[in-house]
Amino acid sequence: MNLLTLTIKEARRALQSKEFSAVELVRAYIDRIQTHDSKLGAFLTVDESGALSQAKRADAQIAKGITKKLLGIPVACKDLYSTRAVRTTAGAKIIDTYKPPYNATVVDRYLEAGAILMGKTNEDAWGHGSSGENSDYFPTRNPYDTTHVPGGSSSGSAVAVAAGFSLVGTGTDTGSSIRLPASFCNIVGMKPTYGRVPRYGVISMASSFDTIGHMTRTVYDNALVYEVTAGADPRDATTPQVPVPMYTESLGKSLKGLRAGIPKEYFRSNGIDKGVREVTMTAIGKLESLGMRVEEISLPHTEYAMACYYVLVPSEISSNLSRYDGVRFGATRDTFGAEAKRRIMLGTHALSAGYYDAFYHKAAKVRTLIKQDFEKALEKVDVILAPVSPTPPFKLGEKVNDPLAMYLSDIFVCPVNIAGVPALSVPCGFAGILPIGLQIIGKQFGEQLLYQVASAYENETEWYKKPAIL
Amino acid sequence: MTYEPVIGMEIHVELKTKSKMFCGCPAKHFAKEPNTQTCPVCLGLPGALPVPNKKSIEWTIKLGLALGCEIPLFSKFDRKNYFYPDLPKGYQISQYDQPFCVNGSLSGVRIRRVHLEEDTGKLQHTTLDGKRVTLVDFNRSGVPLVEIVTEPDIRSPEQAKEFLKKLYQIIRYLDISDADMEKGSMRLEPNISVRPTGTKALPNYKVEVKNINSFNFVKKAIEFEVDRHIKLLESGETPVQETRGWNEGKGVTVSQRRKEEADDYRYFPEPDIPPARWDSSQIIGIKLQIPELPDQKAARFKKEYQLNDYDTALLTDTKQLADYFEECVKINKIPAKKLVNWIINKKVDIDDVLPATLVKSIIAATAVVAIPDEDLEKTVQTVIAENPKAVEDYKKGKQQAMMFLFGAVLKQLKGAGDKNLIRELLEVKIKS
Secondary structure, three states: OOOOOOOHHHHHHHHHOOOOOHHHHHHHHHHHHHHHHHHHOOEEEEOHHHHHHHHHHHHHHHHOOOOOOOOOOEEEEEOOEOEOOEOOOOOOHHHOOOOOOOOOHHHHHHHHOOOEEEEEEOOOHHHOOOOOOOOOOOOOOEOOEOOEOOOOOOHHHHHHHHOOOOOEEEEEEOOOOOHHHHHHOOOEEEEOOOOOOOOOOEOOOOOOOOEEEEEEOOHHHHHHHHHHHOOOOOOOOOOOOOOOOOHHHHOOOOOOOOEEEEEHHHHOOOOOOHHHHHHHHHHHHHHHHOOOEEEEEOOOOHHHHHHHHHHHHHHHHHHHHHHOOOOOOOOOHHHOOHHHHHHHHHHHHHHOOOOOHHHHHHHHHHHHHHHHHHHHHHHHOOEEEEEOOOOOOOEOOOOOOOHHHHHHOOOOOHHHHHHOOOEEEEEEEEEOOEEEEEEEEOOOOOHHHHHHHHHHHHHHHOHHHOOOOO | OOEEEEEEEEEEEEOOOOEOOOOOOEOOOOOOOOOOOOOOOOOOOOOOOOOOOHHHHHHHHHHHHHOOOEOOOEEOOEEEEOOOOOOOOOEEEEOOOOOOEEEEEEOOEEEEEEEEEEOOOEEEEEEEOOEEEEEEEOOOOOOEEEEEEEOOOEOOHHHHHHHHHHHHHHHHHHOOOOOOOOOOOEEEEEEEEEEEOOOOOOOOOOEEEEOEOOHHHHHHHHHHHHHHHHHHHHOOOOOOOEEEEEEOOOOEEEEEEEOOOOOOOOOEEOOOOOOEEOOHHHHHHHHHOOOOOHHHHHHHHHHHHOOOHHHHHHHOOOHHHHHHHHHHHHHOOOOHHHHHHHHHHOOOOOOOOOHHHHHHHHHHHHOOOOOOHHHHHHHHHHHHHHOHHHHHHHHOOOHHHHHHHHHHHHHHHOOOOOHHHHHHHHHHHHHO
């Protein structure tokens, strides 16, 4: 088995046909992690014994002829996901030794579908960051070039998939945190509709923005995992009762007659890198050749998106992080990292009496306008196409001392979280040796169409077949 | 100069729902082993989320409607951010600018709002292994708590007490809380200031007395505060805006916390809970669940059963007693007035004696078994003839002798016969 190119689809077939066992698969991944992860820093905790015992159970089930969507499939969980009795740090040293007494709903869904939890992946602490460098432990490195960042905040999970340490990497996306690392690591990342996948048990960053998604090598794999994770949860009041379609069934359908919008505000932006622009335009051309009708659209409030985001998100963060007071568990508050402290300060200020109207309240109004921008645009077109990042993966240390420059790497992805709609990042080429992703944005609960478009594109281009070489 | 008190009330009431406000843990927490009724949600563990208890929202609205409030068709929860060791999330889920109920009134006092929030854990200050420590019990964390806020319309300590008693009665009628003040499920906080009689403006200060657990203590605390404020004002000072506590042992209030600046709780809409949007049929549905309330019931009892104010007040004190009375009435054998006398004077245990049983025993105890007049007369004659000594004694003025003779007649008749007639006959026969 070649773990660098293996997909869930292939692994399932091989497990069914007893080409290899789940135990063999897990051992191979553990060996690979032990050999290579010291260079990359993808994992904070590897649960070797837990993974092996789950693999044994999976093999016993396979032997009995039991079939489940993810039976025997390794998954690496971002460390924001609560995992029962397995250390869960959120990438933050303040809860360095915390072991949750319960599983996140989505972790239970993976386990019920037969998946094997390999361990917990590194991330920007609490999800605060776009590069992976804000981990309180160590930065994660891009497997395509280890002097470059893998994108964040779900940095470890993206690298785990790209480097062949796991078949699924789970993530959270509050502003960019799945799409950015997916695009920087040449894999497929789904940022779901807000409320489509339950947040229960996933440590909150900004509750009204957080979405719970995942990264895989291919579009098919991604759609298959989504069939497992999506759906309402009685423990999360923000998950509506919307039926979950079989996402894999939309794959392979023709794109003829579908309309795609290109936001003029994004492409006229000066900050967009030449290489990224070229690769993205080529990808859009490819989709046109597959029958999509492409037209320019407008998202008129785009220029206010980052300001809106950096008022509302820190406000919720300042409240969500106040439980880490060291009274019941964890270290004291001076243990918070610099970025967490920065956001606590920003949010506390924005919510303060006398400032609330000028900041929080105003930003909430802008949020409505941005939401309407997307609603209006998506009445005219079926999907919106855009780059994920204005630049290819940047160098470690390049932006770490310039928080504003770091924030601006999310300029094409943050507005999607403000609007609450779904978006997918799919590999669409390279700038030199560095991967670039295409963002496909859709209507609320319209993920099926995103998969349809992405899979048609992937079938033509197969960028995922160009793995990182370690 | 004369002064008049200006008093507003804040009342917290724990609802007696089966489960807590945002999780499935039992809400009944009194005298339970500490930290045995907790889960990730009410412990505020990382990642846990609140899901609101529908019943607690319905009950809040029920109370609001019973207090004549308007129910806005849009409402939401907000986060009240502050640090305290008994507050595991670092914020309390409460309601800020759009509570479930607004603009009601009770006994002439305007109700500003009725909103729903979660209770906190409880701190226990104790000594453990020789060290003074503070322990936290989270059994109470997340229990639904309703807050009722009045306008500053109360003008005397007595009025405050009467208002609270009426509120208590309504809460008990609605059966939404034990409202047991000793167990802390009803907590009372008067806001007190005074102003020169005749002025209309609100005073430029107020003093809040926190967490009082009896109506009488509220009255006493207000009396104490009003005296204190008047003395200060007379000497040219303005009382300090502050929070005080009631010390029952000494009969005084004591300063707890100065409030020079308003607290900044950094309220913002609770993002984990979607806002509530009602349609008016839902509100009507809740309204239909409200039973007849004490004042309406009292008016009806007076009219329907021809009862006086005193009896009516006693009977309608609790819904249980009023219902019991009406069930007895329905059996339709005993006049209402007679029932009231039995139920109230004989202190009938309404939890123990079924209405039908009570009616039966009243009938048995007061029944008159008819005896033909000739038989009655004959028996009286016989008793007089058989007890010449007693007859003589009575004639000499010994009242006990009559009692003896009366008893003897009853004995022979085995308790039957009209008692008044027997007494009359005895007197007539002896005298003749």
